[in-house]
Amino acid sequence: MSAQDLQAVVSQVRRDIVRMVHAVNSGHPGGSLGCTEFLVALYFEQMNHNAKSFSMDGVGEDLFFLSNGHISPVIYSVLARAGYFPVEELATFRKINTRLQGHPTTHDNLPGIRIASGSLGQGMSVAIGAAEAKKLNKDNSIVYTLHGDGELQEGQIWEAAMYASAKKVDNLICTVDVNEKQIDGSTDEVLAMGSLRAKFEAFGWHVLSIEQGNDLNAILATLAEAKAATGQGKPICILMHTEMGNGVDFMMGTHKWHGVAPNDEQLASALAQNAETLGDY
Amino acid sequence: MKKYTNTGNKDTRSGFGAGLQELGNENENVVALCADLTGSLKMNAFADEHPERFFQVGIAEANMMGIAAGMTIGGKIPFTGTFANFSTGRVYDQIRQSIAYSGKNVKICASHAGLTLGEDGATHQILEDIGLMKMLPHMVVINPCDYNQTKAATKAIAAYEGPVYLRFGRPSVANFTPADGAGFTIGKADVLTEGSDVTIVATGHLVWEAIQAAEALEAQGISAEVINMHTIKPLDEAAILASVGKTGCVVTAEEHNRHGGLGESVAQVLTTNHPTPQEFVAVNDSFGESGKPAQLMEKYGLNAAAIEAAAKKVMGRK
Numbered sequence: 129m130s131a132q133d134l135q136a137v138v139s140q141v142r143r144d145i146v147r148m149v150h151a152v153n154s155g156h157p158g159g160s161l162g163c164t165e166f167l168v169a170l171y172f173e174q175m176n177h178n179a180k181s182f183s184m185d186g187v188g189e190d191l192f193f194l195s196n197g198h199i200s201p202v203i204y205s206v207l208a209r210a211g212y213f214p215v216e217e218l219a220t221f222r223k224i225n226t227r228l229q230g231h232p233t234t235h236d237n238l239p240g241i242r243i244a245s246g247s248l249g250q251g252m253s254v255a256i257g258a259a260e261a262k263k264l265n266k267d268n269s270i271v272y273t274l275h276g277d278g279e280l281q282e283g284q285i286w287e288a289a290m291y292a293s294a295k296k297v298d299n300l301i302c303t304v305d306v307n308e309k310q311i312d313g314s315t316d317e318v319l320a321m322g323s324l325r326a327k328f329e330a331f332g333w334h335v336l337s338i339e340q341g342n343d344l345n346a347i348l349a350t351l352a353e354a355k356a357a358t359g360q361g362k363p364i365c366i367l368m369h370t371e372m373g374n375g376v377d378f379m380m381g382t383h384k385w386h387g388v389a390p391n392d393e394q395l396a397s398a399l400a401q402n403a404e405t406l407g408d409y
Numbered sequence: 410m411k412k413y414t415n416t417g418n419k420d421t422r423s424g425f426g427a428g429l430q431e432l433g434n435e436n437e438n439v440v441a442l443c444a445d446l447t448g449s450l451k452m453n454a455f456a457d458e459h460p461e462r463f464f465q466v467g468i469a470e471a472n473m474m475g476i477a478a479g480m481t482i483g484g485k486i487p488f489t490g491t492f493a494n495f496s497t498g499r500v501y502d503q504i505r506q507s508i509a510y511s512g513k514n515v516k517i518c519a520s521h522a523g524l525t526l527g528e529d530g531a532t533h534q535i536l537e538d539i540g541l542m543k544m545l546p547h548m549v550v551i552n553p554c555d556y557n558q559t560k561a562a563t564k565a566i567a568a569y570e571g572p573v574y575l576r577f578g579r580p581s582v583a584n585f586t587p588a589d590g591a592g593f594t595i596g597k598a599d600v601l602t603e604g605s606d607v608t609i610v611a612t613g614h615l616v617w618e619a620i621q622a623a624e625a626l627e628a629q630g631i632s633a634e635v636i637n638m639h640t641i642k643p644l645d646e647a648a649i650l651a652s653v654g655k656t657g658c659v660v661t662a663e664e665h666n667r668h669g670g671l672g673e674s675v676a677q678v679l680t681t682n683h684p685t686p687q688e689f690v691a692v693n694d695s696f697g698e699s700g701k702p703a704q705l706m707e708k709y710g711l712n713a714a715a716i717e718a719a720a721k722k723v724m725g726r727k
Contacts, residue, residue: 185483193479234511242482244511247502253472254507257479257487260464264440265483284503287472295464 129172134344136405137168137209142375143408144205144218146398149389152222155230158385160202162307162342162370163274167206169347170272174355179211182239190269191258193243195251196276196305197231198387203240204228208409212240215409249282251275252302256292259300270358273302278310281319286331292363293332300363301354306341307372309383324367334362341370375402410602410627413585413620419556421577421614422520426451427556428563429488429518433459436486439567442477443490444470449579450490450520470495474503474515481513486567489515493522493576494535497542508572509545516566517542518575522552523664524692524709525580525614525702534697540669542574543642549595550642552576552663552671554616555583558639561590569595576613578664580702583617586637596640598648604634607720608652608659612638612671615662615690618706621713626720633720641671646678653679658686658723662716664706667691686726688719 129137141164149155171177175190194203201221208215213227220226227236231246243254251273259271279285292300304324312318321327328335334357340346347368354364372386373379376398379390390398432439433455441455442464456463466473470491477487489496496519497504508515519538526534543550549571553559559577566573586592592599601616602623611619616637623633634652638645653659659679661672672689679685692709706712 187483191482243478243513244506247506250471250475250503250507253475253503254479254482256472257476258482259479260476261480261483261485264462264485267483284471284475287469288475291466291469291472291476294467 131344134168134172137172138164138344139402140404140406141168141202141205141209142402143399143404145201146376146390146395147408148201148205148218148221150395151219153389154222155201155389156198156387157201157389158372158379158383159196159199159276159305159307161374161376161379162372163199163305164202164375165342165344166274166303166347166368167202169344169351171206171210173348174351175272176269182212184242186242187265187267188269190272191242192272193251193255193258194232194245195273196248196279197245200228200230200232203232207240209406213238218409248276248279249284252285252288255300255302256288256297259297262299269299270355271300275302275304277304277306277308277315277321277324278318280304280321280324289328289331289333296361297363298359298361301358301366302363303366303368306367306369309372309386311383311386313383328365332362333365336364336366338366338368341368342374377401410623413601415583415585417584418581419584420579420581421553421556421559422449422579423451424553424556424559425518425520425563425575425577426454428560430454430458432564432567433462436567438484438486439488440464440480440485441488441490442466442473444468444473444495446491450518452490470500471503474500475507477515478507478511478513481515487515488518490518490520492533493519493538494533497538498535501541505545509548512547513572514570516573516575518563520577521579522576523578523614524697524705524711525578525664527580527702527705528699530699531696536666536692536697537669538576539641539663539665539671543669543674547571548642549573549640550576551595551640552613553639554613554637555586557584557588557590558586558593561593562639564590565593565595578614582614585617593639596643596645598645599637599639600648600652601635601637602633604632605655606632607724608634608636608656609662609716609720610636610638610649610659610671610675611662612641614664615711618713619662619716622716622720625713625717631720631724638671641674644674644678646682649675649678650683653683653685657727660688660690660716660719660723662690664711665691667693686723688723690715690719
C-alpha cells in the first residue's frame with residue numbers, strides 16, 4: 129500500500145476512534161490515537177495475515193497481541209478496516225450485547241482477537257507461548273505485541289522478558305508505546321522507570337527505537353529492520369516514542385485524555401482535523 | 410458393604426507424572442510447563458522423553474500461565490505444573506483473564522494441595538484453591554482420590570476441550586481404585602458403597618478416610634453411602650440428590666477450607682432442590698501449620714474418625 133493510502137487509513141481510524149468513544153461517553157482515546165500509525169502499518173503493510181477467514185490458531189500467519197487492552201478503539205477500528213468484521217459493528221462499541229467489549233475479549237468470538245487483555249502485563253507471556261507454539265509447529269511466522277510504557281511497571285512483564293531471551297524466543301517483536309504518560313500523570317512522576325533501552329538490553333533483547341513514533345515511514349522502516357533481525361537468537365523490542373492523542377490537537381501533550389471521551393463540540397473539532405477518507409461507519 | 414483393598418500406598422502426584430508420561434507418547438500436541446518443581450511434580454519422565462515439548466520457565470508462575478495460554482493458539486494442550494498455592498492464588502488474575510475468560514485449553518495441574526504437604530507449613534498448604542478455581546466461569550475442578558485415579562484424570566483432561574484445574578497431593582496414600590482408571594468420567598460421581606442411613610460425599614485424600622468411616626459405621630449397624638466426588642465442578646447434582654433421597658442426610662469431607670469447598674457446592678444443590686441436614690468435615694476457616702500429615706489431619710479433624718462422628722451427628726438431625 130502506498131504511503132498516501134496508509135495515511136488515508138490513519139485518518140479514517142482516528143475518526144472511528146473519537147466517534148466510538150464519543151458515542152458511549154467512555155473509552156480510551158489518548159493511547160488509541162498515539163498508536164494509530166503503528167497499528168495501521170502493522171495490519172496494512174507489515175504482517176502476513178488473513179482478515180477474511182479468521183482462525184484462532186493462525187497457522188502460517190503473523191499474530192498480533194494487544195497487551196494494553198484499554199486502547200481497544202484503535203484495534204477494533206483497524207481490524208474492521210482491514211476486513212476482519214463489518215465496519216458498521218464499530219457502532220456497537222461498549223454497548224450492551226456487543227462483541228466490542230470495553231477491553232478486547234475472545235469471549236464473543238470477535239474475529240482478530242486471540243486473547244482477552246485489559247488487566248495489564250499479561251500479553252508478553254501469551255505472545256511467548258504463541259511464539260513457542262509456532263516453533264513447535266515449524267511455522268516461521270512472527271508474533272507481535274504492543275505494550276504501554278506504564279504497563280512495564282507490572283512484574284510479569286519482566287518475568288516474560290527474562291524468559292524470552294533465556295529461551296531464545298527470536299520470532300517475537302514486542303513494541304512499547306513510549307508516550308511517557310499514564311493515568312495519574314507522567315511515568316516519571318508516577319514511577320520512574322529509568323532507561324528502558326538499558327533495561328531491555330540488560331535482559332538480553334535486541335532493542336530498536338523509533339524516535340518519531342507517529343511517522344508512518346519511520347515505523348515501517350523500523351518494523352522492516354525488526355523483521356530482518358528475527359531468527360537470530362534474541363527477542364526484539366521496539367521502543368516507539370509517540371504522542372498520546374496524536375492527530376487531535378487538544379488531546380496532545382497531556383495525560384488527561386487517557387480515558388475521557390470528547391463532548392459534542394470537541395468531537396466536531398477532532399473530526400474537522402481528520403478527513404473522512406474511507407467512509408464513516 | 411462393598412470392600413475396597415489398598416494395593417499399596419502411592420502418592421497422587423506420581424499418578425499425574427505417569428499419566429503425563431503416557432500422554433507425551435500418545436499425543437504430540439501435549440506440552441508441559443514447570444516452574445522449577447519438576448521433581449516435586451513428577452514431571453521428569455515427560456521432560457526426559459520429550460525435551461522439545463517440556464518448558465522450564467523458572468520461578469515465574471505468572472509468566473508460566475500466560476505462556477500456557479499462548480501455546481493453545483497453535484493447537485497445543487499445555488499442562489502447567491507447580492504447587493497448588495502457586496497454581497492458583499499467586500496467579501489468579503493470569504488464570505482469570507488469559508485462561509478462563511479467554512477460554513483457553515490449559516490444564517492447571519497442582520500438587521501439594523492441602524494440609525498433607527506437612528512440614529513446610531501454611532505458606533505452602535493452600536486450603537482455598539478449590540474455592541478460587543470453582544468461582545471462575547467454565548473452569549472444571551477435579552480432585553482425584555488416589556494414584557490410579559489421578560493418572561486416569563490426567564489422561565481424561567487432555568481429551569476434554571477447555572480449562573481444567575487438577576488438584577493432587579504429596580503424601581503416599583491408599584491406592585484402591587482400578588488400575589486401568591475404569592469408573593473415572595469427568596463430572597460423573599463414583600458411588601463407592603451403597604447405603605441407606607447417611608450419605609458421605611468426599612473428595613481427594615478424604616475418600617479413603619470416608620471408606621474407613623463407612624466400615625466403622627457398618628460395624629455399628631449404620632449403613633453409609635460413600636460417594637467419591639472427584640469432580641467438584643461441574644458437580645454431579647443428580648448423584649447427590651439420588652443419594653440423599655435415600656438417606657436423608659449428608660456429610661461432606663474435603664482437605665480444604667469449609668468456605669468455598671466441595672461442602673459449600675453440595676449445600677447449594679441441596680438448599681435449592683432438597684433441603685437436607687449436612688455436616689462439614691473441612692478446615693474451619695483456618696490456615697494450616699507444620700507437622701506430619703497424619704498429625705495435621707487429626708488436629709484439623711480431617712480423618713475417618715471425624716467423618717464417623719459427623720455421620721452420627723447429622724443422622725441425629727434428620
